[in-house]
Structure formats: structure tokens, C-alpha cells
Amino acid sequence: xxxxxxxxxGCGGMCGAHLSTLGGKSPHxxxxxxxxxGKVEIRGLVDVNLAxxxxxxxxxxxxxxxxxxxxxxxxxxxxxxxxxTWHDTHAPFSLRAMECGKHVLIEKPMAMTEKxxxxxxxxxxxxxxxxxxxxRSRFAKGANAVKREFPKPDNIIAHARTPGIxxxxxxxxxxxKGGGQILSQACHVxxxxxxxxxxxxxxxxxxxxVFHHSRPEVIDTINAAVRYKNGxxxxxxxxxxxxxxxxxxxxxxxxxxxxxxxVDKGRSAIALDHGHNCRFESSVPESVWKKPFxxxxxxxxxxEAAAGxxxxxxxxxxxxxxxxxxxxxxxxxxxxxxxxxxRCFESARTGKIIKF
Ligand SMILES: NC(=O)c1ccc[n+]([C@@H]2O[C@H](COP(=O)([O-])OP(=O)(O)OC[C@H]3O[C@@H](n4cnc5c(N)ncnc54)[C@H](O)[C@@H]3O)[C@@H](O)[C@H]2O)c1
Numbered sequence: 180x181x182x183x184x185x186x187x188x189g190c191g192g193m194c195g196a197h198l199s200t201l202g203g204k205s206p207h208x209x210x211x212x213x214x215x216x217g218k219v220e221i222r223g224l225v226d227v228n229l230a231x232x233x234x235x236x237x238x239x240x241x242x243x244x245x246x247x248x249x250x251x252x253x254x255x256x257x258x259x260x261x262x263x264t265w266h267d268t269h270a271p272f273s274l275r276a277m278e279c280g281k282h283v284l285i286e287k288p289m290a291m292t293e294k295x296x297x298x299x300x301x302x303x304x305x306x307x308x309x310x311x312x313x314x315r316s317r318f319a320k321g322a323n324a325v326k327r328e329f330p331k332p333d334n335i336i337a338h339a340r341t342p343g344i345x346x347x348x349x350x351x352x353x354x355x356k357g358g359g360q361i362l363s364q365a366c367h368v369x370x371x372x373x374x375x376x377x378x379x380x381x382x383x384x385x386x387x388x389v390f391h392h393s394r395p396e397v398i399d400t401i402n403a404a405v406r407y408k409n410g411x412x413x414x415x416x417x418x419x420x421x422x423x424x425x426x427x428x429x430x431x432x433x434x435x436x437x438x439x440x441x442v443d444k445g446r447s448a449i450a451l452d453h454g455h456n457c458r459f460e461s462s463v464p465e466s467v468w469k470k471p472f473x474x475x476x477x478x479x480x481x482x483e484a485a486a487g488x489x490x491x492x493x494x495x496x497x498x499x500x501x502x503x504x505x506x507x508x509x510x511x512x513x514x515x516x517x518x519x520x521x522r523c524f525e526s527a528r529t530g531k532i533i534k535f
Contacts, residue, residue, distance in 0.1 A: 180258070183219050183497045186251035186281070188272055189264030190226040190235040193286055197261060197313075197493045198239040207484035212494035219497045223251050248272060252279040259309070259500060261493070262286060265356040266363065270295035273310070277302045282309040284496045288366045289513025291358050293521060296514035303510045311496050311506035312513040315453055316371035318488025318495070320477035322454025325441060328471055329448060330377050332441035335405070335413035337372040339365035339437050342427060344391045345399075345419045352397065359397035362520050365417035367453050369516045370508065371439045372415060375450065378407040380519055380535045383415075387527035391420050401523045408535075415523070431456040431476050434483070446470075452478070455486040 187194055200208050203217035221241040225248050226232040232244035243250075251257060252275050259282035262272045270290040276283050289312050290296045303310045316322050341360060351357035351364070373380070385403035392399050400418040407413070426436035433452040440449040445463040450456075455478050459470040477486035484490055499506045522533040 180501065181218065183282075183500050184222045184256055184258045185219055186222060186254065186257040186260045187224040187232075187235065187241070188226075188248055188251060188260055188262045189268075189286075190224055190228075190231040191263065194235065194261065194263040195238075196489050197263070197284075198235065200490045200493050201239055203494070205490050207482065207490035208494055209485075209491050212491055212498065215498040215501065216494035218501060219493060222257050223254055225251055248275070252276060252281065257281060259284065259496070261496075265350050266291055266358055267356050270299060273299055274302055277306045277308050277310070280306070280308070282496075282500050284311050284313060284493065285513070286313050287370075287513070288358070288362055288517050288520075289510065290517050291362065293518055296517050299510050300514055309496070309500050309506060310510045311499060312370075312508040312510070313492050314367060314370040314374075314508040314512065314516075315487060315489050315492060316367050316450075317374055317454075317507045318491040319450070319452075319454030320481065320486050320488070321452075321457030321475050322371055322374065322439075322450040324457045324471065324475050325439075325448040325450045326375055326377075328459065329375070329441050329443050329446070331409065331411070332375065332377075332443040333411050334442040335372055335376045335407075335411060336440045336442075337368050337413065337415045337417075337438070338426075339368035339415075339417040340422045341419040342421070342423050342436060343419065344421050347393060352392070354394060354396050359392075359399060360419040361398065361401055361417045361523075362517070366516050366520060368417065368437050368439060369415065369519055370512060371450060371454055372405075372413065373512070373515055373519075375439050375441050376407055376411060376413065378409040378411055379515070381406045381408045382532050382534045383519065383522055383526055384532045385523040385526040387418070387523070390418075398524050398527060401520075401527060403523045403526070417520075417523075431458060431474055432478060453487055455483065
């Protein structure tokens with residue numbers, strides 16, 4: 180196998196971001212990955228809105244469009260699928276794709292319930308297929324600089340409050356189709372938090388609730404204390420609520436107020452936005468530890484697209500399949516993130532510490 184023949188399910192904005200890397204021509208894709216971007220071919224595209232599928236076909240190629248995902252699942256000329264639909268379809272489409280022998284690149288969140296997480300983990304084990312979650316922060320330049328310096332920090336503090344309030348009419352705020360901002364978007368920061376922690380969660384205690392929306396079932400505010408199995412501790416603050424420009428624009432010209440800060444024995448670092456940029460600080464003598472650099476403003480040096488890592492995701496998926504590698508973000512990572520968020524909700528609802 181020297182080419183990955185791809186079926187696309189869900190032809191919206193994020194699908195376009197991935198497909199713009201095809202052919203290895205995107206200047207935002209890391210150089211080493213460009214040959215793999217050249218080894219992806221689109222065969223079929225599905226969308227409930229056929230006009231969107233056709234518009235992507237015209238732009239990025241493909242033999243056919245359809246509104247029936249079964250056509251993609253049963254197509255013997257398709258090796259792998261990219262699923263970039265609304266969240267309630269992620270698990271059922273993933274399971275059906277693996278049942279039909281297709282490798283899967285799934286947009287986040289991988290799943291919406293713990294049962295879906297368990298089913299996907301079992302299907303990945305059973306099938307031996309490649310299953311990769313498109314957690315973009317694992318590809319971001321600042322996040323990787325922090326990870327290299329602090330593989331196992333003592334303390335991990337994550338923030339994913341949005342500048343604005345999510346629209347009630349958005350599909351992602353819908354309890355069935357999306358699950359709200361924390362499950363939909365803060366999941367990037369939760370994944371980044373675990374990536375930088377380098378450890379599994381042991382327990383979480385959260386306070387929170389619904390402060391900015393009308394639906395009581397979609398929690399929009401979480402303040403959580405986290406304990407990790409390796410003895411590290413940390414915090415996660417997620418939700419929407421209008422922090423506006425409080426945390427944007429400084430210190431590294433970041434457009435989004437998300438961050439994960441790690442502290443380790445008098446040394447610290449912060450990965451900003453979705454991990455685009457980073458900054459280091461130290462209170463220990465240089466003889467003990469020397470900062471690799473003060474600040475990495477990759478957004479300015481490379482441009483926001485390259486700094487954020489999205490253009491590396493689809494080429495990495497191709498490389499992982501063709502070279503039989505383990506993906507940078509697996510079903511285990513996808514399941515951990517969904518479980519953590521759901522257990523934050525459970526803790527906020529019950530007032531109890533929840534164990535993993
Ligand atoms: N990594 C990131 O930074 C990032 C950013 C935005 C969105 N996303 C994720 O990408 C995914 C898609 O989001 P989007 O912003 O592109 O949304 P979108 O609404 O632009 O696109 C989703 C597409 O899926 C189609 N669709 C929905 N249900 C379908 C079904 N059952 N069968 C076939 N087609 C179906 C819709 O018609 C739509 O065209 C979501 O998982 C979202 O969380 C990731």
C-alpha cells in the first residue's frame with residue numbers, strides 16, 4: 180500500500196481545513212510530512228447536504244458524492260475515512276467504519292458518552308486498524324516545546340474559558356448534536372493538559388453549573404481540581420462566559436485565551452492558545468536548569484496555521500497508516516478526554532470527588 184484512499188464524512192469547515200493539505204502543497208504543513216500529504220487521495224465524499232459534498236469534491240477531488248455513508252463504508256476502494264460531522268455521529272460512524280475494515284481519523288470529541296468510549300476502544304483492539312483523534316494541540320509547536328522540556332511536571336493548570344458566549348442556536352451547543360463548549364472545544368485543552376501531564380487522572384473534584392445558557396443539561400462552567408496517578412496535581416477551568424480580551428493579545432500575541440501552564444520544582448512553562456506559542460520561567464540557578472529560550476512566538480515566526488498544527492494532522496494520519504506507526508493521539512487519548520469531562524460534570528452535579 181503506497182497511497183491512502185480516503186472517504187470523507189462531513190464536508191464542512193473543518194473538513195476543508197484538513198483537505199487543504201492534500202497534495203503536500205500546503206506551506207503550513209511541516210516539511211517532513213509533505214510527502215505523506217501527497218499520498219492521500221480522495222475517493223468519495225458524504226454529507227447530508229449534497230451541495231457541500233459537491234463543492235468539496237470540485238475543490239479537492241474525488242470520484243463521487245453521496246448522502247449515504249454506507250456507500251463509503253462498503254466501498255472496497257476506500258482504505259480510511261475522515262469523520263468531521265456533528266458529535267452525535269462520531270461514535271456510530273467510527274464503529275461502522277471499523278466494522279467495514281476502514282482506518283479512522285476522527286474529529287474531536289471522539290465520543291459523547293463513556294459507553295461510546297468503551298465500544299470504540301474495544302473495536303480498535305479487535306480490528307487492529309489505525310484510529311487517530313484529530314487533537315490539534317498535540318501538533319502545535321509551543322506545546323511540543325513545553326513537553327520536551329517538562330515530560331512529567333508536578334503541577335498542571337489548564338484554562339479553556341472562551342472570550343464570548345456560545346450561541347444557543349449553534350449545533351455544537353445542542354445537547355444531542357454537540358454537547359456544549361466544554362465537550363466540544365475545551366476538549367482540546369483537556370487533551371493538551373493530559374499530554375503535558377504525561378500521566379493518567381486519579382480523581383477530580385469540580386464545581387460548576389449553567390451560568391450563561393438556558394438548557395439545564397448543558398453545563399457551561401467547570402472549575403476542577405485534578406489529582407494524577409503519578410502524584411502530580413492540577414486544575415482545569417473550562418466553559419464559556421465572556422472573558423473578552425482579558426487574557427488575549429498578551430504576552431505572546433495570542434488570539435485565544437486558552438492555556439496550559441506547567442510547574443516543576445521552581446521551573447515553569449506555559450503553552451498558549453491551542454499550544455501555538457509558549458513561554459518559560461525559572462527560579463532555579465542556571466547550573467540546575469537552563470531555559471531552552473524565554474518565549475516561542477511561533478504564531479509570528481511561522482504563521483498561525485503552521486503554529487497551531489492542524490495542517491499536520493491528515494499527513495500524519497497517512498504516515499501512521501503507511502508506516503504502521505502508533506498515532507500521536509489514539510482512541511485511549513480520545514476516551515480519557517471525554518471521560519474526564521463527563522466526570523467533571525458528574526462531580527459538579529453531585530458534589531462528590533470522582534475516581535478514575
Ligand atoms: N480541530 C479544530 O480546531 C476544530 C475546529 C472546528 C470544528 N472541529 C470539529 O470538526 C467537526 C466538524 O465541525 P465543523 O465546524 O466542520 O462543522 P460544520 O457544520 O461546518 O460541518 C459538519 C458537516 O457535517 C455534515 N453532517 C452532519 N451530520 C451528518 C451526517 N449524519 N451524515 C453526513 N453528514 C453530516 C453537515 O451537513 C456539515 O456539512 C466537529 O467534530 C467539530 O468539533 C474541530
